[in-house]
Amino acid sequence: MNSSSKQLQSAQSMNMQSRLLAHAPFLVACSMLVVIVAIYGSLQTGVFTIDEINLNTAAAMTLMLAATGQTIVLLRGGIDLSIGGMISLGTVIAATRFGDDPANILLWSGIILAIGFGIGALTGLLISVLRLQPFLVTLAGWSILNGIALMILPTDGGKVPEWWIGSGYLEFLGLGTPVWILLALIVFWCWFRATRLCTIIKATGSSEKSAFLSGVSITRINIITYGLSGFFAALASLYLTTQIGGGSPNIGTDYILPSVAAAIIGGVSLFGGRGHLFGTIVGAYILTLIGNLVFVLRVSSYWQPVMSGVILLLAVLASSYAEQKARKRGS
């Protein structure tokens, strides 16, 4: 009796351990964020104020939105480089079409979101029908969308109304617009992760063959995931126009690799099937705060890319180490 209850106990603690291991990548990302905030907070006054939270969230929000779509595609086992083109395209359409009329702005916001979803869906369709590698298709898509953006607006410019820019800085209960968007993202994910669709997406990322044999239509899933990615990229572009007050035909390129990096740092697997948006959000904060850290440390700003690279590697090493451990335990 005694020995069997002991066994049970050890089984439970092992279960606990393996659960921790399963979340290791996310936990590592969280601890990194804590360390960065701690260093930052000890060197800079006023870090732990609502103002600062608003400011940093505003700085990270475009990346977070772009990375939300990227996370969904990564969970499905794909990758979307075309968000770079979509974000640029979104800003230039907004900057050239918005005008001053709120109704018109609402209409065009809707159109931009629809274009985002539509182009993403088209990408997904192409990937399934021709069975192409997402890396190459979305690479080409990036080039094409970026080109279209340049044709609409050859250089930075256009404009959005002041009140639209202001709406990016509104405050409600002390929290700024970006924080509310962040909360909305979190609520969205809490719901989304529990839906069938999310399970199907993860399953397809984990094993496309198994998902297919279980009746999943790969074409449909690709359309949905790449469509959502395009949708979130369009959303990111709308938010971005409140930050830059106009259109910028190349600006999206700056978000492609960081969006992947944010997700990976947060523990989303590049091979699909594993991870969640909370990790991505933490990853986006890390990437944004590194800049602040380099700034207050007063080292040459050349070190910023070096630090992001090292953090990216550390995060991935931690997760692959945890994965190996977990696998050993599981087998």
Added chain:
Amino acid sequence: MDIVQVKGLTKRFGGIVALDGADFSARLGEVHALLGENGAGKSTFIQILSGALNHDGGDILVDGQDYRPVNPDEALGRGIAAVFQELSLVPDLSVEQNIWFRREPRTWLRTVDVSQMRQQTLELFERYHFPSIATTREVRNLTLAERQIVEVAKGLAKNPRILILDEATSALPASEATWLLSLARQLADEGRLVIFISHRMGEVRAIADRVSVFRNGSTVATHDAAAVSDDQIVTEMIGRQLARLYPERMDTATDRVALQVRDFSSPPMLNGVNFDLREGEVLGVGGLQGHGQREMFQSLFGADKALGSVTLWGKPVCFDTPRQALSGSEGIALVPEDRRGQGLLLTKSVRENLSLPVIRRFSHLGLLNQRKEAELVRETMKSLSIKADTPEQIAGTLSGGNQQKVIFGKMLMTQARVLLLYDPTRGVDVGTKGEIFQLMRQLASEGYAILFYSSDLPELVNVADRVMVLRSGRVARMLEGDDITEEEILRAAVFDSEAA
């Protein structure tokens, strides 16, 4: 009236004809066994039936109506569910998520109702007496046998009228296989149709009401199981008389110890294994699944790490990688468990697969001597009678048995004379099985030393010179001579007795 009626079904893959006018007919309430050589077209047939593949020609009637499903969903709509030979589980989802995949109960928010799902899982497990598996474990952490069981649960969860089991028992240890057989019987008795594919005649005998035999993509015959002899079925399957499945036992073992293993351990699975394998001997390895057999084979081959001392032909060795195990004039070769995942480059040619382990031997001054390679490949293909159009045929398009032979061929091309065979006949048809056993005996007589694990007890009993039964990562008993019987092996595997 028969619920499924198939007439003249054809299916091609590029130039390969998988089905060539197959006929089939089955009724509710029966277990209908499907037999045939590897590559006869059984899996292709049931994939078409279950909507995973489209057929090129012929008619299928279900309930007397035309039936041409474009995806597995549509098949399910007509009450047909399949447990595929290649499992369809998602590694990153839990057991219960897999079982109810895409059919999860939902809350008013349209999110998955987790507690309801758990409830349903337990009910399902209870109703069909499933072996216990924690329902929240991720499938990637399960053993092959456990996955097979979950796959069955997944099929049953759809509550189909027609359940297809494609070699579902092949990965199961004896007790679980027995459970599955009785489950199939129970389903048929509930008034469903079970289409059952297996290469183990004993299983077919145990439950099948009727038997259909496939050969080369078409149907040879359908019999009442009670009215037909094993011999006749086998003859129909392979198109000729099979002299005997098991080769004559010859004592070819010498006194020379080929492989000496002491205190071999890698906790928690391996806890100090000791044995000697002699030149010319076939040493069987038995025991319940998950008692260290896999770890032992993997570690001896250098694919996993373990402690202890290993002596090969009198020389102490310590392999960290398979490469070390295979290289040198005296090594160890493994025919691995997972044919597709560990054994073969499915998209490469038979030639490239065969010569891969020894490709460096054909290299002179950095350049390959391709003529020499081609020659050796041809010889190996011939001596193992591998059925392929040319050495350039892509390995993935061979039938399972021939794929297995290619893996054997790979290992024989190395100079290793200690062979580790991990369940080499899994999913292999009787004809080929016979050939493999023959080959094993022949190799033994040539001085090879063979360690042979099988999940099929009769194979151990009939082929091995001695049988070592593992329990909890230790050698529970070493059976010799007349002691080698199915009962003794099972007893040693399950009950405590004196250690060897």
Added chain:
Amino acid sequence: AKSEPYVIYLSNNFVGNDWRQQMERVAEISVAKGPLKGRVDLRIENVENAVQAQINSLNNIMRQKPDAILIDAASDTALNPTIKKACDAGIVVISFDQVVTAPCAYALGSDWDMIPAVMAEWLAKEIDGKGKVIVDRGLAGAPISAQLQGGYEKVLANYPDIEVVGYYNGEYALGPEQSGVAALLAANPQVDGILTQGYGSGAIQALKDAGRPIVPVVGFSYNVAALTCAQTEGARCILGSNPAYLSSEAIKLAVEILDTGKRPEERSVVVKGDFVTTHPFKSELYPSATMLKIAVGENAFPDQPPGLTLPITPDWVEITAAEAAGSN
């Protein structure tokens, strides 16, 4: 005036070329000697050519409450909302080189109306108002590129016999300029002039490689361009200058504003640089434009790095070629 030294941040969006690096070096040298010595605590912040990164960096800078911020901007409009916040916080904001459109920030730069106009006029004169020319479009999406291209074409439009037969993207680097011109030379059997936005020497190299006559070339005054023009048989060039010491001028302007506490009405400040050319001429469009003749040792230095931008020093502080090149 506030307590000295003034804390002045320089936010630079791009470090990937010689001009930007010379610009930063010159800024540091000009507060280390001369009239501004000891008066400015200069801090340089670089970002990797990403608008969002520069916005974040500016936010960080603002938190330090500096006296002034100098900005070489990633975008002429995208930083405006952020810059407005800085202005509202009472910080003097001066954009230079790639300037911004925010009304509260000073825009200090070369005369981008005059430079392309004079150079295009020169080229038109050199080819007698007729012929086929090719034009560099710079970097896709960059505001300055559009402005230069527009400036060239506006003047060329006055010459009905001059036809623009091709465009390429020179991207302000030698490699793309050379390969871009080479491709256009292949496509056009006759090319009578080349208007680059970059070095000009890449275009001359392409002409040589293709075995074509060396036609008049328009470019900017980098050491390598001046040297190539000076040393190539029959080369005819005009090089506009966008001095790297714009940063020094921006610092000087900031200190003046901080010293006096008075903010000049005129938002845009033009820094004039001389044209360097093999064939000086009198511009009709901008009679005030000054021309220097290219001469080795005076405005082309064989012993200095190719990427050195000329002219090197502003008139209120002495900066040597070696200092500007960072080669001592």
Added chain:
Amino acid sequence: MNTFLSRNRLIVLAYIGMLLLVLITAFFSPGFLSASNLRSTFILASFVGIVALGQTFVIIGGGIDLSIPWVLNSAAVLMTLLCAGQDLPLIWVVPLLLAGGGLIGLLNGAGVALLGVPPIIMTLAANVILQGLILVFTGGTPTPAAPDMIKFLSVGRISGIPVIALIWTALTVLAWLLLSKSAFGRHLYAVGTNVTVARYSGVPTTRTTILTYVISGMTAALGGILLTGYSGVAYLGMGDSYLFTTVAAVAIGGAPILGGSGHYIGTVAGALVLTILTGLLPALNLSSGALLVVYGAVILLTVSIGSETFSEMWASASNRRKRIKEGTENG
């Protein structure tokens, strides 16, 4: 012969595509076929081809190398700094830099093969870290002109033939021998097809993978050194365009991005296609935006033609032809 064609269908297609492109370009650009232009096109293609050699090996092995831009750039910058315009130091500088490139490759490969970091992340991190380090190290010092010897190697000629074409040809032969005629090549294809199977077959998988990255690091460094000779100087950012150009060249050359097949012979065609295309597009006088659109469309088109869907159509068509032929023979 027939099996050769069908096995290397994608490579053959790449060459057919190249010939088509040559015809189109010759039509729009009358001077295209002139000796001098062919020579300059070939020189430019050589840079892409040489750098893409390493990328081909890495991709066949199932990886991808995103660190190429800054390995290339670092080698170029360091070469000009160390040589200070003199030929003599090249004797030790070139081997040193090639070794340095190899070392970065070694680190990349070790991260991928030993630590299990996904190649995209490992090499991306290496790229940004290298970029930061080079900036910190050079501190923004402008670089002297390239030594004359390097200029000779990259744009010089020996009896009319560009020297670099000779270098490229030699490397092509070497790559062909390695891929088609050596044990290493077999190992490489095996590793790219299925690492586990390769390992169980006694292939030194770790070593093979690492070696591909070492080769890539070395060809990137070589490309950087030679490219300096083309423009006469090294400048920051000179490697950036080589990231996607090399990947695209490999893809156009018929290698699937997932590894296991493809050949450098195809990449050669890919490098030529891309270079001719960049020569053709200016001749069409398209806007900058339209250029990007066409560029993306061409990549999309080539990978579509190479897709499995098309190859199945091809296979079934040739089968039908065969059956028809058999039928007529019988009848």
